[in-house]
Amino acid sequence: MSSIRSLALLALSTGFATLTAAQAAGKTTRYWDCCKPSCAWPGKADVSSEVKVCNINDQPLLGNANAVNGCDAGGEAYMCSDQQPWAVSADLAYGFAAVKLAGGTEASWCCGCYELTFTTTSIAGKKMIVQATNTGGDLGDNHFDIQMPGGGVGLFNGCTDEWGAPASGWGAQYGGISSNTCSTFPKELQPGCNWRFGDFFENADNPDVTFKPVTCPKALTDKTGCIRQGETPTGGNSQPSKPAEKPSSIAAPVQSSKAPAPSSAAGPGSSSAAWASSAYGASSSYAASSSYGAPASSSFAYPASGSSSLPAYGSSSASSVAAPGSSSAASASAPYLSASYGGMSSSGAAPVGASSSSYAPGPSGAPSDDGQCEVVYVTATGW
Numbered sequence: 001m002s003s004i005r006s007l008a009l010l011a012l013s014t015g016f017a018t019l020t021a022a023q024a025a026g027k028t029t030r031y032w033d034c035c036k037p038s039c040a041w042p043g044k045a046d047v048s049s050e051v052k053v054c055n056i057n058d059q060p061l062l063g064n065a066n067a068v069n070g071c072d073a074g075g076e077a078y079m080c081s082d083q084q085p086w087a088v089s090a091d092l093a094y095g096f097a098a099v100k101l102a103g104g105t106e107a108s109w110c111c112g113c114y115e116l117t118f119t120t121t122s123i124a125g126k127k128m129i130v131q132a133t134n135t136g137g138d139l140g141d142n143h144f145d146i147q148m149p150g151g152g153v154g155l156f157n158g159c160t161d162e163w164g165a166p167a168s169g170w171g172a173q174y175g176g177i178s179s180n181t182c183s184t185f186p187k188e189l190q191p192g193c194n195w196r197f198g199d200f201f202e203n204a205d206n207p208d209v210t211f212k213p214v215t216c217p218k219a220l221t222d223k224t225g226c227i228r229q230g231e232t233p234t235g236g237n238s239q240p241s242k243p244a245e246k247p248s249s250i251a252a253p254v255q256s257s258k259a260p261a262p263s264s265a266a267g268p269g270s271s272s273a274a275w276a277s278s279a280y281g282a283s284s285s286y287a288a289s290s291s292y293g294a295p296a297s298s299s300f301a302y303p304a305s306g307s308s309s310l311p312a313y314g315s316s317s318a319s320s321v322a323a324p325g326s327s328s329a330a331s332a333s334a335p336y337l338s339a340s341y342g343g344m345s346s347s348g349a350a351p352v353g354a355s356s357s358s359y360a361p362g363p364s365g366a367p368s369d370d371g372q373c374e375v376v377y378v379t380a381t382g383w
Contacts, residue, residue, distance in 0.1 A: 023210040024102075026142035028116070030151030030176065030196070030206070031098065032189075033169070034079050034158035035071035037134035038098075038106060039226065042066065045110035046229040051133045054080040056162050058188060071158040078162045082223050083133065084192025085148055087200040091126050094220055095146055098134035102141035109135075111226035113216035116144060121204040131220040144209065148196050149189035152176035163189070 038044065040051040042065040050065045058081050061067050068075035085095030099109050109132045116128045130144060138155060139145060153159060153169035153176075160167055163186050170185065171177035180203075182193035197203050218233035227233060 023117070023212045024142055025119075026116070026144060026209045026211050027140070028097075028118075028206055028209055029143070029145045030148050031145050031154050032079075032084075032147055032149045032151045032159070032176070032192075033071070033153040033156050034162045034165075035156050036067070036069040036075070036077040036158075037079060037083075039110035039133045039135075040065065040077065044106045045108070047111045048227040048229070049225045051111065052080055052083075052223070052225045053077040058162070069158075070161060071156040075158075078158050079147070080223075081149075081186075081188040083147060084189065085128070085146065085195050085201075086191065087195060087198070088219075090199070093126070093128040093195070093200050094217060095128060095130050095148070096133045096220070096224070097130040097147060098136050098139065098145040099130075099132035100135055100139040100141060100143050106135055111216075111221075111224065111228050113214050113220065114144070114211045115214045116209040116211050118204070118207045118209055121207040122202050123200070123204045123207060126200065129214065129217055129220065131216055131224060131226075133224060133226070142211070144211070147192075148201075149185060149193040150177045150182065150196065 036053050037051050039047075040053045042050055044050070053061050053067065055061050055076055056070065056078060058078075060080065061077055064077075067077035070076060070078040083096045085093055087093045097114075099114070101109055111131060111133070113129055113131045116130060118124050118126050118128070128146075130146065133147075134145075136145060136155070150170045152172055152174045153165075154174060157165070157167075157169050159165035159169050169176065170181075177193075180194070180197040182190050182197065185193050195201055215231055216227065216233045217235050219235060221227050221233045
């Protein structure tokens with residue numbers, strides 16, 4: 001591989017080639033399970049702090065990263081309501097997602113941000129920046145399960161206890177509600193629910209995407225409190241108004257024996273027939289116990305140690321992603337040099353005090369030295 005890198009750098013220095021990182025293809029689904037997200041557990045990645053979680057009254061739980069998941073018996077930690085999507089402009093949205101990337105682990109993607117460009121449905125061409133806060137054993141490779149209230153609880157349901165949702169969540173277990181019944185939701189969750197049916201997302205049903213890693217916007221990291229080591233979030237102005245605090249009068253949990261939602265809100269989306277049997281169902285706060293295989297050439301796993309050289313959103317330069325390993329110093333000095341690189345594999349024990357459910361391993365892996373390079377030859381001018 002080192003010889004290929006040397007040839008690529010030689011071609012670049014003589015003006016006959018440009019080394020680029022192509023975007024990878026991925027898919028999206030939707031979910032909102034109210035559970036403690038996987039990246040909220042300590043030791044998952046090299047980050048400033050674990051993803052913020054809230055108590056049953058939607059107030060931040062501070063100083064206890066090992067708080068039991070609210071989706072487990074006796075748990076107290078839930079997803080915070082402000083981790084829902086919003087439109088920044090007509091063509092850009094911010095949000096959060098459960099993620100699984102080919103060749104990576106949570107050590108490589110937890111709290112990393114990715115720019116998604118939608119390629120199918122009526123929203124093709126629009127972009128969304130998501131921060132990875134969770135993963136799921138039911139996700140496929142290069143899969144982004146976007147958090148949106150009413151998107152379906154999937155494998156686990158904390159919404160009945162936290163918000164008084166029906167026993168199987170709002171709407172279908174996979175896919176959630178099929179029409180805009182957001183006005184019946186708790187007011188704290190209505191903005192993200194309405195976003196799905198609004199002018200930006202247009203109730204798109206699991207659109208495909210291309211994606212690439214980017215530096216996280218501050219508007220996202222301010223909500224999660226989680227920043228990858230070495231990264232400086234960008235911007236700071238595109239935040240929605242803060243929802244009203246949840247009144248303490250609804251603190252008492254509702255038993256899961258509560259009758260399900262009316263059938264008018266229970267129907268899944270147009271592709272929902274495939275949801276239950278598909279590997280691309282809603283995600284959970286629990287990750288599969290196995291490692292995620294060898295790095296794939298299309299992988300965009302976030303560097304384990306973090307990287308301040310990731311492109312800030314909106315940057316026009318293709319030189320802001322440096323190749324890993326021994327070639328990184330050389331690539332940083334090349335004017336148009338960037339590279340995609342493989343992920344990592346790791347293994348680790350579940351966090352102390354965790355339930356019998358499997359959790360994704362901690363960041364014990366190391367970056368692969370098998371960088372994936374793509375050499376594109378161009379016609380030289382001025383020679």
